[in-house]
Amino acid sequence: MAYIRSAWYVACWSSELRTNEIFHRTLLDEQIVFYRKQDGQAVALQDRCPHRFIPLHLGRLKGDVIECCYHGLQFDCTGSCVKNPHGDGRIPTAAKVRSYPVHELYGMVWVWMSDARADPALIPDYSMLDAASGYQLSTGGYLHIDANYVLMGENLLDLSHLTHLHDGYLGSPKQVGADLVLKEEGNHVLCNRWMPNISPPGIFDMLYRRDGKSVDMWTNARWIPPSCFLVDAGVHVAGGEREDRGWYYAMHIVTPETERTTHYFFAAAMPAGTKLNDEDAKVFANLRRFVFEEQDKPVLNAQQICVGDSDFWSLKPVLLSSDAGPVRIRRSIERMLKAEIEQQAQG
Ligand code: FES
Ligand SMILES: [Fe+2]
Incomplete structure (x- = not known):
């Protein structure tokens, strides 16, 4: 490949x-x-x-x-x-x-x-993972995924799957109507979702108020080509502020191992003042790992088996409105590959 x-x-x-x-x-x-x-x-x-x-x-x-x-x-x-x-x-x-x-x-x-x-x-800026940044960190996550890194990348930029695959943990039924804004900054692709007045998914309720009452939620996912993601995700009450501390940065990195396998690294950084004691921090890390390992990984592995060795586009995928980000990733990678091959040919 x-x-x-x-x-x-x-x-x-x-x-x-x-x-x-x-x-x-x-x-x-x-x-x-x-x-x-x-x-x-x-x-x-x-x-x-x-x-x-x-x-x-x-x-x-x-x-x-x-x-x-x-x-x-x-x-x-x-x-x-x-x-x-x-x-x-x-x-x-x-x-x-x-x-x-x-x-x-x-x-x-x-x-x-x-x-x-x-x-x-x-190297992408993940400076919030530095100890000196003052963020409360959850690092060291690693999973081996039996799927191509682009399939995994599409999963990370298109967070419309949270409602269905991660319901209760990262997802909530009303997220389906999310307002989606797609942007490009240089060669980065940003997929920002705003979801007002939804029931708080478990992980965010734990970070925020622990009362299950409605919140506004956002997930702003940034793809830093070819293999890094930075997601800013959180909740607050209607009219609330980021300063209310119900959010975190999630780092996701997908390094290709082979055409059909990927090294998946993940971490999270919560701002100082987040209401999470040591015990809660363990629950937070375990819940995130559970979601990635028991929900994303089996789906990705099964998806790769279905795709097999076929060229992705030759399978004529049905495209939904939420696919704008993933399509942008795939097209950008194709463009970057072409440019790199042409550059090599020129010597
Ligand atoms: S295989 Fe002979 S020294 Fe390495
Ligand atoms: Fe997921």
Whole structure:
């Protein structure tokens, strides 16, 4: 499958990459091995020894180098072979593996997947996940989804499914009449929904007043291509204010693993002053995970089976008014892919 390559993709949470341990994950159909140098800096290398093509993650770390388990070639963090224990020890010119630019930010390990210059300034702004931001955080969520990352992305931008799939937790019957506004800011796509006078979905009632009385609700979802989302979602009484603290930022990141599988990372940041003690914070995190794992994931997995290997448009999907955002994502990705391929062709 063709992927947008000149982009930062989240490989894992920083906490998943532990000192003196080898970690591996497939991103965009490429097997990558990760480890930390002795100074803590994260390293990402092609996970395939150039000798007999054994995954390097089966090997072991020796300081800042990784040693292949099969015949002991050693590679440094740039991917250069630095030791050949055989014969006269000469290092063959071809004995190197690809190394990927890595940047750690917001508690996540970001990997740049092309040969173009990797500029950390292009990483989406999730600064509310920094401890210094003062937000109350719920981070570290990860699920493996058996569906293409664009299908998952459409799910995250089109929140019209909240009423049906997440009724009671994130959804409420009256959300169906939501006022939907679609906007573009640069290459970002925003899908903003305003739902006045609805019964409060459980998660928001818990954050807000805990009395089940009607609220106004909003979900403003932003797609930051190709794989990141920032959702601002909340409730307040009619005529209320954001300052009433019934909202949070939800971060959703969908990194393609293969054409039919996705690494899904999620987090949330609530403003200081949100009425959530430690126990409530656990319930909040568990409820969100439940919704994603037990409601979204099975639907996405089943959707991928139905779509199979077909081209999405060839199936002639019925389009509803709520599909404006998802269609925009799909078209933007197609455009970006085309531009990247043309750029490569020009050299
Ligand atoms: S396969 Fe890695 S050293 Fe032989
Ligand atoms: Fe969902």
